[in-house]
Amino acid sequence: MFALSQQPINAQSLRQQCQDPQAGGFVCFEGWVRDHNQGKSVTRLAYEAYPALAKSEGERILAEARQRFDIVQAVCVHRVGMLDIGDMAVWVGVSAAHRDAAFKACRYILDEVKSRVPIWKNESWTDGESGWVEQE
């Protein structure tokens, strides 16, 4: 399941979606808003998405992960709207029978979501300015 969320991400409920009798392990990645980026001091940021395409591209990435790796469940949620320092921006969780597939699939999903899902980050800086950030 891939979703965008206007509300704070509830990691506990997403983790439960990954639980399965076939799973022997679970790998999770949480992306948080940090207070600096590319040499600038960040006060907060806003994520904008193209919702219809973000959803379809996100689901496509999860389907690819299920094909490439021997996993049981894969879930990803990305925040949109205004976020403060420390807020969770993205959550990826993967359960699998064995750890290797879970680690690899989690990494794959995160990397692909960052580069392919139409979501854009606008940072606000301590100098009062703000601007769109391109992928590093």
Added chain:
Amino acid sequence: MRPEIKSAQDSPARQLTVELYGRLKDQLGFVHSTRQTTATTPAQLWQELVAERLQQHKGLEAAQLAPESIRPVINDTFAAWDDTLTEGDRVAFLPPSSGG
């Protein structure tokens, strides 16, 4: 690869909706617009939008709006630069993603 731009001359005008995302909103100065255009492809439409903006905004350089990193979308589906536009289409232009 830079898309090939064919001439839009002699093509009848059609009404389209244009949506911009991320930095493109700031660079082109609008978010959402309905316009009459003779453009028949996203490449022609993009060229038209950029030419208008460069006329109005002398500080902007064409290189900042080069299509190489931009993806066109027609009616919520990723499109090719040379796809055909039809009356009433919703066309969006997306800069590179920066989620995560």
